[in-house]
Amino acid sequence: xxxxxxxxxxxxxxxxxxxxxxxxxxxxxxxxxxxxxxxxxxxxxxxxxxxxxxxxxxxxxxxxxxxxxxxxxxxxxxxxxxxxxxxxxxxxxxxxxxxxxxxxxxxxxxxxxxxxxxxxxxxxxxxxxxxxxxxxxxxxxxxxxxxxxxxxxxxxxxxxxxxxxxxxxxxxxxxxxxxxxxxxxxxxxxxxxxxxxxxxxxxxxxxxxxxxxxxxxxxxxxxxxxxxxxxxxxxxxxxxxxx
Amino acid sequence: xxxxxxxxxxxxxxxxxxxxxxxxxxxxxxxxxxxxxxxxxxxxxxxxxxxxxxxxxxxxxxxxxxxxxxxxxxxxxxxxxxxxxxxxxxxxxxxxxxxxxxxxxxxxxxxxxxxxxxxxxxxxxxxxxxxxxxxxxxxxxxxxxxxxxxxxxxxxxxxxxxxxxxxxxxxxxxxxxxxxxxxxxxxxxxxxxxxxxxxxxxxxxxxxxxxxxxxxxxxxxxxxxxxxxxxxxxxxxxxxxxxxxxxxxxxxxxxxxxxxxxxxxxxxxxxxxxxxxxxxxxxxxxxxxxxxxxxxxxxxxxxxxxxxxxxxxxxxxxxxxxxxxxxxxxxxxxxxxxxxxxxxxxxxxxxxxxxxxxxxxxxxxxxxxxxxxxxxxxxxxxxxxxxxxxxxxxxxxxxxxxxxxxxxxxxxxxxxxxxxxxxxxxxxxxxxxxxxxxxxxxxxxxxxxxxxxxxxxxxxxxxxxxxxxxxxxxxxxx
Numbered sequence: 001x002x003x004x005x006x007x008x009x010x011x012x013x014x015x016x017x018x019x020x021x022x023x024x025x026x027x028x029x030x031x032x033x034x035x036x037x038x039x040x041x042x043x044x045x046x047x048x049x050x051x052x053x054x055x056x057x058x059x060x061x062x063x064x065x066x067x068x069x070x071x072x073x074x075x076x077x078x079x080x081x082x083x084x085x086x087x088x089x090x091x092x093x094x095x096x097x098x099x100x101x102x103x104x105x106x107x108x109x110x111x112x113x114x115x116x117x118x119x120x121x122x123x124x125x126x127x128x129x130x131x132x133x134x135x136x137x138x139x140x141x142x143x144x145x146x147x148x149x150x151x152x153x154x155x156x157x158x159x160x161x162x163x164x165x166x167x168x169x170x171x172x173x174x175x176x177x178x179x180x181x182x183x184x185x186x187x188x189x190x191x192x193x194x195x196x197x198x199x200x201x202x203x204x205x206x207x208x209x210x211x212x213x214x215x216x217x218x219x220x221x222x223x224x225x226x227x228x229x230x231x232x233x234x235x236x237x238x239x240x241x242x243x
Numbered sequence: 244x245x246x247x248x249x250x251x252x253x254x255x256x257x258x259x260x261x262x263x264x265x266x267x268x269x270x271x272x273x274x275x276x277x278x279x280x281x282x283x284x285x286x287x288x289x290x291x292x293x294x295x296x297x298x299x300x301x302x303x304x305x306x307x308x309x310x311x312x313x314x315x316x317x318x319x320x321x322x323x324x325x326x327x328x329x330x331x332x333x334x335x336x337x338x339x340x341x342x343x344x345x346x347x348x349x350x351x352x353x354x355x356x357x358x359x360x361x362x363x364x365x366x367x368x369x370x371x372x373x374x375x376x377x378x379x380x381x382x383x384x385x386x387x388x389x390x391x392x393x394x395x396x397x398x399x400x401x402x403x404x405x406x407x408x409x410x411x412x413x414x415x416x417x418x419x420x421x422x423x424x425x426x427x428x429x430x431x432x433x434x435x436x437x438x439x440x441x442x443x444x445x446x447x448x449x450x451x452x453x454x455x456x457x458x459x460x461x462x463x464x465x466x467x468x469x470x471x472x473x474x475x476x477x478x479x480x481x482x483x484x485x486x487x488x489x490x491x492x493x494x495x496x497x498x499x500x501x502x503x504x505x506x507x508x509x510x511x512x513x514x515x516x517x518x519x520x521x522x523x524x525x526x527x528x529x530x531x532x533x534x535x536x537x538x539x540x541x542x543x544x545x546x547x548x549x550x551x552x553x554x555x556x557x558x559x560x561x562x563x564x565x566x567x568x569x570x571x572x573x574x575x576x577x578x579x580x581x582x583x584x585x586x587x588x589x590x591x592x593x594x595x596x597x598x599x600x601x602x603x604x605x606x607x608x609x610x611x612x613x614x615x616x617x618x619x620x621x622x623x624x625x626x627x628x629x630x631x632x633x634x635x636x637x638x639x640x641x642x643x644x645x646x647x648x649x650x651x652x653x654x655x656x657x658x659x660x661x662x663x664x665x666x667x668x669x670x671x672x673x674x675x676x677x678x679x680x681x682x683x684x685x686x687x688x689x690x691x692x693x694x695x696x697x698x699x700x701x702x703x704x705x706x707x708x709x710x711x712x713x714x715x716x717x718x719x720x721x
Contacts, residue, residue, distance in 0.1 A: 016713035050639030180698035187702030218703030233306030
């Protein structure tokens with residue numbers, strides 16, 4: 001089974017360890033993992049800004065480099081949503097690319113969904129020890145229906161105990177460009193998330209989207225919380241630290 | 244567009260910031276949100292007690308609204324005919340100004356000096372209170388929240404809870420001042436007391452007003468009826484005591500049959516306040532007939548367009564399904580961070596972020612479609628399945644197509660997208676970028692002030708990694 005790992009631009013720039021953790025998880029589950037070399041960004045920032053043309057250009061680029069594999073796996077709900085839900089709609093009027101977008105969408109999965117629903121893994125290579133509280137990122141939760149998959153995988157992680165926070169489905173306030181353009185509002189929203197995290201008193205807050213995690217970590221640290229670890233689900237499941 | 248001159252939506256950014264920094268407002272909002280969310284969740288869960296299921300009802304409600312909108316002109320004609328048959332007059336208003344003129348005309352015809360009002364957001368679109376006051380008619384808001392807001396000289400900050408932005412202490416101070424008594428210490432336990440106080444004042448107005456003005460939650464075509472969904476009983480006073488009753492409502496509020504209305508009522512109160520049914524549901528048809536105990540001698544429907552007809556057949560038609568329950572704003576992280584006034588026009592929250600640009604001009608509300616994290620909490624609770632994030636997104640695309648975005652944003656986006664289309668150049672630039680980020684970071688691996696995106700580090704640190712990109716490290720490993 002040839003699986004293309006699409007690491008996302010944010011992981012490439014801000015947290016390479018998430019990419020390596022994803023790689024280890026997929027390999028441990030028996031996949032032949034390829035990291036397509038020309039990958040850059042799925043184009044979500046252009047799409048969110050309302051620029052269909054730029055978003056379509058980047059969509060075609062991504063489709064061309066990702067369509068030759070059995071599966072495409074992405075450690076992010078929002079980038080998966082972009083490929084699975086936005087690409088087909090963006091290119092629906094394009095006789096050449098519309099069908100290719102649709103076929104790629106059918107083979108593209110968010111990491112925890114792929115591990116839990118497609119591969120149905122029963123063990124994970126983790127050595128994580130401590131309590132975790134899981135933040136459900138919006139796109140993953142509400143457009144892809146990711147809710148049980150990361151929790152199932154965490155339950156299979158010896159040593160990891162789940163402590164649910166209040167309002168775990170509430171938005172963290174990231175929203176891409178929103179976090180910078182409406183920074184005060186965004187900060188107010190992430191403050192409420194940080195309150196819930198503090199109340200849960202877990203060793204680590206865990207999520208499936210790096211944007212949300214950078215937002216949460218950035219605010220926790222600014223508030224003076226130096227101890228709560230902020231981890232991507234891949235980092236928890238893959239165990240070890242490598243960069 | 245006439246509505247544009249009253250809109251403050253262009254100041255959204257500045258007002259959002261002020262409101263986030265307002266501790267009193269924050270206290271009021273913080274208290275309200277869990278109540279709204281919790282009550283709705285209970286109300287929806289309780290559907291099972293009646294053997295009902297949310298998604299099935301949503302489909303039914305969405306269907307009713309879509310079918311109505313598909314033949315809106317026909318249903319409006321039927322409504323007009325049936326309403327006239329039952330003794331009412333039906334007038335049509337193109338915009339808010341015309342609403343004002345029509346209501347003032349009616350007031351003059353019947354020698355009205357005071358009008359009691361039941362909650363109506365459309366009268367806010369028309370600035371009706373201002374217009375009436377100028378014409379020598381005293382408008383008195385009788386919904387408790389609206390009454391508070393009117394006393395304070397403000398506008399509603401929420402479509403079903405107009406005074407949600409106020410704390411109990413603020414309301415107590417306001418009541419003491421306006422009702423001419425010393426200030427007392429009040430807690431939520433005293434709310435019944437404060438309500439009684441307002442009631443005593445309002446009772447005099449109910450008895451002396453010559454005109455009652457209400458909105459309508461729905462217009463029922465087959466019977467020519469206005470349906471009113473309220474909790475305080477003020478709606479009944481307003482619509483039955485005065486000799487003249489004027490209903491001001493939007494043309495999209497129509498539903499074909501009483502059966503359709505009953506179906507929509509399964510979800511409206513539950514979505515709004517979590518109630519199975521509101522305390523009062525009034526079906527108002529025609530005028531007082533011989534043998535009737537009460538009712539107005541004259542009933543006038545003013546059916547208002549004010550931008551609605553333009554949405555028919557447009558990519559925004561879904562928005563006309565809205566039944567004004569408020570669930571979208573009640574579940575919106577942005578709304579509850581800044582309250583409704585920051586949105587600058589009549590409707591706040593996600594539905595307002597769509598309606599304000601559509602009714603007052605896209606160019607007059609550039610921030611609103613962007614004032615969303617895209618979380619879709621609104622879309623997932625909407626009882627008529629309006630895809631609010633999708634509509635906001637369409638507005639963003641229209642801003643780009645109409646060249647309404649700042650040139651700096653456009654340039655940055657184009658440059659970035661161009662680079663992202665050139666993998667070799669992209670790798671080279673990102674390698675340099677992460678080294679630069681790493682150089683900016685402190686010993687803990689965090690950037691505290693980031694000149695390229697000062698908005699990020701205004702309230703947050705930026706955690707950065709080791710100074711190598713994933714692709715660089717991956718290549719080295721191979």
